[in-house]
Amino acid sequence: MQNRLRHSLLAWPEQEVSLKEGNFACYVRGNSKLLAELEPDQLNDREKTGIACDIIEALLHLQLSQQALPHFSLEHILINEQLQIQLLGQHASLHQDETQQKRNTCQTGQILHWLYSGQTAAGQPLQTLRPDLDTELAKACQVLLDEEQHNKDRVRSVLAQLQDWLLRQQHSSLNGGQQDNTLKQLLERMRHSRDFPALSQAISAINHIGNADRERLQVLADIILKDPSLTSKLLKVVNSANFNHFGGTVSTISRAIVILGFNTIRNLALTLLLFEHMNNHDHARDVYDITIKALFCGLLARQLAFHFGSRDAEEMLICGMFQQLGELLCAFYFHEEHLRIQQRCQQGGDPEQVAREILGTSRSTLAAETTRRWNFPEHFTQSLLPLPSGPVRQPHGSNERLRMFGNLANELTQALSGPDHALLGNVQGILIRYERALTCDFDILQSIISRTQHDFTDYLQSWKGEHASSKQTQTLRSISLTHRPHADPVETNTMPQHTLSTEVVDKLSNGIQDVTSALVGTQQLQDVLRMILEIMHDSVGFDHVMLCTRDPKQNIILGRFGIGDKINILIKHFRINPEQLDNTFSIALERNVDVFIDDAQAPAIANHIPRWYQQLNLAQTFIIFPLVLEKRKIGFLYGDKKQAHSLPLRPDELNLLKTLRNQALLAIRQKQS
Template identity: 35%
Template sequence: MALQKIGRFEIRRELGRGAQSVVYLAYDPQLEREIAIKTLHFSRPDAAQNAALLAEARTVSQLRHANIVPIFEAGEEDGDLYLVFQYVPGKNLAQYLKDAGALSPVKAVTLMRSILEAVACAHEQGIIHRDLKPSNILLDEDGIPQVMDFGIAARIEDLDSKQGDFTGTPAYMAPEYIESRTVGVRGDIFAAGLVLYELLTGRRAIQGSDPFQVMRRITQEDLRLPSEVSLDERIVDVLYKATARNPLNRYESVAQFLQALDSYLDPVEEEGAATGGKQSTLDFLLRRMRHKSDFPALSESVSAINKIATSETESIARLSMTILKDFALTNKILRLVNSAYYRQAGGGNISTVSRAVIVLGFDAVRNIAITVLLFEHLQNKSNAAQLKDEFLRANLAGILAKDIGTLTSTRDVEQAFICAMFHNLGRLLCQYYFPEESEEVKKLMGQKEIGEEAASLQVLGMSYEELGIGVARTWGFPPLIVNSMRKLPGGNVRLPSTPEDKLRVLAAYANELCLIIAQAGPDERARELKKLAARFGDSVKVEERDLRSTIEKSIEQVKEFASIIRLNLQQTAFGRQLREWMGEKPAASAAGEDDSSMAGTILSEQLGGELLPAAVVGEGQAPDSATAQAILTAGIQDISNTLVEEYKLNDILRIILETMYRAMGFKRVILCIKDARHNTMQGRFGFGPDTTEIARQFRFPLSFSPDIFHAAISKGVDILISDTNDPKIKPRIPDWFRKVLTSETFVLFPLTIKGNPVAMIYADKDGAGDIVIPEKELSLLRTLRNQALLAIKQSI
């Protein structure tokens, strides 16, 4: 019978378990909140040990830090100890790395800093962790790390250098602890270094066939990176110092470790390097922004998307995979592409990022992704209302530029959108990262009656325009977009002579029009619009009637966008101005109404009551059966819509693979195609970590071989392998597979025409037994496979 209560806490479901512990999601009826409860069961009950652990839990419960999961209380029931923690929705770092693989050095260091700050807080209180590892580090829904499980931590002043049994996880023990049971601050530093290794490489640092082999390697071998991993020597030096076998060669304190990471992010300029001028000021401001926990993550995401935008090969697959890593981002993007505005592009409901790119175009999806990313990083600030105002203005400017570009036959309206949106990036960034300086700029403008650029130059040492351009360059935006961020001189604007000039003029026009919408009252609008028409009369030829119609259309699009990203227009000054411009009366919101409740209602109406399945899928989690079926069904319809259009075979196959990947929570899905010349099956592309590299190595002959792959291909049967190490199965797993992958469970869907194999879909997960496919989902997966087969037949 399943456990139903522990103390007063009502058990809801199991979250995870270890050798001596089980973690449950539970409900506290007294305080009416969800909590996490961890039970500890020891093979030999020991009242003295339990008393000591309870005393330690009381000590740990005093720790207060944003990156530490607090202990609410502790107790004992039926001889077993239990600890009650704050429930943190999300996943642990081990699960995250299992899905994401190696992180970029900047992202790894940013995460590591937050982890170390939590450990430093504990050390200051005289507590060490003693079991620091990725599975004891939770990532909340915003990706912020929180360290938990100080349950075996030891008071530093009470340390006994000759403790008896080992306590902790062998793969993260320090050499001195294994050899002499010495416990100290440097042991936590060693474990933190191993966590950093895992962040940088995507794999565990110390591996072995059993705990004793692992501990032997820790004490006898220096940690070194694999030859195929190439990293900056500066971060490698930090890693090796943290994981030195001799504790005296490690950092003395977590503070030193943190300082080394900060030096990596912000290296000191070499002697003789230029230290003056605008570049020095920009570098100084960038360093300040990098110390904000979210700026490196935002920079990395935008830079990654921009890097893909400049690639001439596999851009659709790479953009899709980049977006799919973030399920919250995927969800919002799919809702946006199914909104009324984007549905004008045709194609019916869109259920995959791959099809969104096909229907809307690469640049449109890139712009949506960057817009959502930027908004997501404007939350939870004391000046959130002002930030949302700035963001809405930027978004409206982008939409106006796109719509006016369409009206004036501009060739690339998606470029116009991003140019106009980032026209005032410097002001937006200053409002977000330097709110005090932003207020000082406004104060100067009021007191001295000087312009915004002059005031920002005086306060920051550079103008908003220069700041925005500098950051845009570091994010990898192309010169075409960067140059459009430069303001136009006063007076009448001449007819642009190049496409680049046309985008710059259009971005400026849209932003000046947006300023009128934001600031002009009903009595001033006509006069201000005439001034704008006179200034841009030679360069942007739009009739007044068409302009007013375009403004109304663009405002409707902003309202729809705001509802999808759950932003209540009535709660922002600019939002209220938009409603007033449209002649709407202020909405009477119920007290306490939040953005999400309003947005949910509006969104439901817009999408006909349908919510896309991605809304309930968490990253790295296998969806529940109903959700999986919904995603598969939507994907099948998506593909049916595409098959009746002109299509490229690879596009259809990508949609099919992405649907399988999202619906079933596979770690990776890879398509293999028959190479007739060499009579082999060769991996082509897929979704999941390292699939590009793995697909190159995924190659096997079609001639007879007594293995699982040949059995599936030759007989045309779908095969699920639950455990590659099962004694009955192990001999039939080919050597080439074990060299390429470590997955313990996978499924094969062969594609055959008249008995001849033409392709195969491979999907896997890491752990034995992780793949379970109910009958309904299997039937839908086979339909997808048959659609792939139909597409291949039609292309032959």
């Protein structure tokens, strides 16, 4: 049998049997049925489009792995009662070529045609069969069916188009009819409270500062300085352990903005404005626990972003915090309704559904509409809406990634602050829900939670001058997933978790400070990049480190310079075509994700390692940090070790290595500006 792919959308044969007629693979059907047995007219177009997205995502996964299925049809797709699908046929998967890729793509279009119309594509056109079908859905189906339009990107673009359509439909359904009138009434009640207008004016003023504003640093400083309490709180947080990595005390807002950056101070100001406002009023005691939960959720979202390589960690922080905004607004401005919602939820009710019944709208919709009126960007307001139930799909672009991390942090925070007896079961359910989008297990998650708890304690001390003053605070500071349920081992390609090496962290931290000094000096770009490679090599103990960049004339990625024994041999052979997504290096660059290979000879990995790399036999463990600026694929930083499983990187060390990569990007940006 060929190498099987680990993916929740691809079914695994339970066993293989040989009969007189030939060899057969046996799949477990369980409570699922074949897609061909489904009655499409019993589903609405949103449900059909969700199924279509899953089918296309499975097809993309096969294509990126250079595999194809000989039969891509209704009879080779299982679907369960939750409308979750799995493809059959891994036992007979083929090596993908252009002809087979085109065939699978067209077969996918035929499946979509049947989903939306209930009839095969050989009959009448889809728009004739379904004149009421959204034109965008009909066009997406036609793109897959049209063999003349075949190109390698059309499947990906159709998936993005369908996902965008689903997102717009969800937003539309949340803001229609009677609910819209209810929202207007709620927002009007808030507007007439005694100081909500002042809060709104301050938040809106900060959000009005544009990126193109040449004086934006001074404008932000002026807005903050108008509020002495905000100024004092912000400087206290800036000088806390969470931010004070640069030495010395920051005594002015202007210096804080210069050192930490406009976006960091902007996000801190927005957060402090909101939460200090909430905690200094009549219902402060009732909203305190929500505020604490919001703080933890924001810090957790940021740590998730750090771990999984997102570049928008500070925006993730505020997105995570504002996940609790709806509950905060409800508790503060609609206190009686809030108490009724709490009572119903304690009896087992779903918070969003109960809120709709009592308020006339969900708390997440109230939060999104409030931030929209505060002039937050649209992608931010959308990130506050809950993801649809069921498995979470791979995010398409930074906006969807923001929403996914915010929702994940919120769901985990609710589980961590809930009853102890349900903790592990709830967390395991969350990990299963997000397994398509993220590779994560209990060990990785516990490490992320532990770092969040450390930040949480520091924040409470710097922000409120306290260690623990409520049961909620104590729970979130001490909760652990150490005693977890037994689970079958799952093959994952995750960063290894080993004992923390203080020496490595210290060396990396000192190196980052040296690079920071170099960036504000007069050093040449090549000197800064060499410095970064030396820090990687000396701190972590890589056998080889190397910078690889694109040659614009040949459109290939070449090894440029590096450190290590026989490095010249490695540099000479490093020639990666970024358009050929048949190897780990090209895939890392295409997806702009950091990749760690613990054993290049592992069966599930070896097919994705270029033959020339294997023949060199210089390293079995390596890591790739892509260098991508505004979607421009510049190259990557590379580090390796000779033996498999010999690179014990802790998350702390990994985050510092990512910081070095970001400094390399900053140096390149400065050179190009």
